[in-house]
Amino acid sequence: MVDFIIDETQRQLADTARRFALEVMRPAEVELDRLADPDSVFDDPRFREVLARAYQLGFHKMALPEAYGGLGLDPMTLALIWEELAAGGPGFTAGLLPLAVVARVIAFIAPDNRDLVERYVIPFCEDESGTRIGAWGSSEPEVGSDGSNYYDPRVRHQTIAVKKGDRYVINGAKSSFVSNGRIASVYLVFACLDPSLGIRGSGAFIVPADSPGVATGRSLDKIGLRVLNQAAVYFEDVEVPENHLIFPPGDDYPFFHNAIVTVGNIGVGYLAVGLLRSAYEEALRYAKQRVQWGRPIARHQLITAKLFDAYTAIETARALLWKASWLSAQNFPGDLALSLTAKVYATRQAVRHTAEMVQVLGSYGISREYLLEKMMRDAKPLEMMDGANEVLALKAAAELIGDE
Ligand SMILES: Cc1cc2nc3c(=O)[nH]c(=O)nc-3n(C[C@H](O)[C@H](O)[C@H](O)COP(=O)(O)OP(=O)(O)OC[C@H]3O[C@@H](n4cnc5c(N)ncnc54)[C@H](O)[C@@H]3O)c2cc1C
Structure with a gap:
């Protein structure tokens, strides 16, 4: 039921x-x-x-x-x-x-x-101290959306891993966008073991942050989500035991990567819904109190319409995400196409309607006295998080169309 x-x-x-x-x-x-x-x-x-x-x-x-x-x-x-x-x-x-x-x-x-x-x-x-922190690194300076390009053998992670006795030696760099990059205690690192297989030639390694040869860049200075740490991670002759190769390269790579993408993008979708809901609630509260032309601005129809559109976006985005979560509960990790659809939809709505909620407050909306300007800034990175929306949409569409 x-x-x-x-x-x-x-x-x-x-x-x-x-x-x-x-x-x-x-x-x-x-x-x-x-x-x-x-x-x-x-x-x-x-x-x-x-x-x-x-x-x-x-x-x-x-x-x-x-x-x-x-x-x-x-x-x-x-x-x-x-x-x-x-x-x-x-x-x-x-x-x-x-x-x-x-x-x-x-x-x-x-x-x-x-x-x-x-x-x-x-x-x-x-852990009750908040010091054991995980992060995952797939993207690199030259590998952004290409992380989902499983088909072109010329595209591969430039971070490489080489087997040496009973250990792997890793060299390379992950992009400045790795979430928790600078504060993590352990990483899941995608590194190429077999260049002839393109991106499918990558394995996934567990790499403790205190391994000799691991270094991080400065925290990313960005528009919003400034309390999310993002930083580059560098590997120079970093050695890990062979059992730290958690997923080997090969034809199952897309399944593994897509499983992370399926679960991760549902989470990003909820970030968008929660954020947008707060923006809507703030704007609604303000619109009921602010009087112009002799009545609360919530009673002016163009403002009412903005609030109604935001409410519609929240409810529809949440409904899509709940279905994606429900499918994930039935059969882990869930349905790739629906997860991506829900994420793309929710984050697009968040970007569009947080800006509209700023507009509801007029010039007060752009002031730091209110929370709205931060919410608008926080929404934008969600359109890139766990994959740029354009590419996620193409990926979802490819799932729907299927193989020839
Ligand atoms: C908040 C946040 C958190 C992140 N966390 C992590 C993390 O934890 N680990 C990690 O590894 N990475 C992380 N990333 C990186 C993220 O996965 C990449 O930014 C994303 O995959 C896009 O890559 P890119 O930025 O290099 O853009 P590019 O791939 O260079 O794309 C640039 C533009 O071109 C478009 N584009 C690219 N290819 C196509 C195509 N075939 N057709 C049409 N349009 C296309 C894109 O949609 C985009 O608009 C994070 C990013 C953000 C914003």
């Missing part, structure tokens, strides 16, 4: 997330967003404090199995929580989304590998 019923446990979890996002994340995020030097955001005790509190509440391990100490939450419950977190602290939430990537990939692909589970999954679930 398909329904929209939220049970008591889900309601309580969503309430906890809402309170945490509004009372803890939002005030810190608003202050940190204003720091001019992006590196100083992540050295700031307020950043570390919020992260630690998020870990203490278990937001880092929500999707990990209970057998390892995770919360084992299903995709529909996660949907409710991600939206609430994003509504209060989109930057912090954008960082929380990928930080379980290493632990989740191990739990999904190599649950019987005790060495990896004991090194990277159980300690991650036990």
Whole structure:
């Protein structure tokens, strides 16, 4: 049966997330967003404090199995929580989304590998200090959307891995956009093992950040989501044990990469919905109070229409995402085409309607006195996160059309 019923446990979890996002994340995020030097955001005790509190509440391990100490939450419950977190602290939430990537990939692909589970999954679930942080690096200076080009053998990751005895040696650089790049304790790194196979020649490696030869760039100075750390990661003769090759190169590469893309993009979609919902709520509140031409501006039809359009966008984007989450719950990782469709739709709506919500406030909308200008800035990176929307749309369309 398909329904929209939220049970008591889900309601309580969503309430906890809402309170945490509004009372803890939002005030810190608003202050940190204003720091001019992006590196100083992540050295700031307020950043570390919020992260630690998020870990203490278990937001880092929500999707990990209970057998390892995770919360084992299903995709529909996660949907409710991600939206609430994003509504209060989109930057912090954008960082929380990928930080379980290493632990989740191990739990999904190599649950019987005790060495990896004991090194990277159980300690991650036990962490209450917010110091065990995961990141994944596929994109590179020369590999952006090409990360999904599985068909042209000339396209490959320039980061390379070479087998040396019972270890792999990794050399190369990941792009400045790696989420959590500068603050991660462990990476999932895509590196080429067989150049003749193009992008399919890449394997996925687990690389601890404290390995000799790992270095990071400066934190990206960007338009919005300034509390999401993004930075380049460099590898110079970095050695990892052979069991740290978690996924080998070959024809299954697209399946593996697409599984991460399917799950990741649903999360980005909830970032967009939570963010847009907050923008709509702020604008609605303002429009009911602000009087011009003798009546609250919410009663002027052009403003009413903007609010109505934003409301429609939130409800339709959420409905698409819920279906994507539901499909993920039925058959993990879910349906690639629908996940991408939902992400592209939700993020486009967020960009368009956060700008319209700024307009509802008139000139007050562009002032830092209100939250709207930050919400508009935070929305834009979502159109590139986990893949540029144009390319995700092409990828979803290719799934629908199918192979010849
Ligand atoms: C917030 C955020 C978080 C991110 N996190 C990570 C991360 O954790 N790990 C990681 O590895 N990367 C991450 N990225 C990088 C992201 O995956 C890339 O930015 C994205 O894949 C696009 O690559 P690019 O920026 O190099 O753009 P390009 O691929 O150079 O594209 C530039 C423009 O051309 C368009 N374009 C490209 N190819 C085509 C085509 N065939 N047809 C039509 N249009 C096309 C694109 O849509 C885009 O508009 C993140 C990015 C952002 C913004």
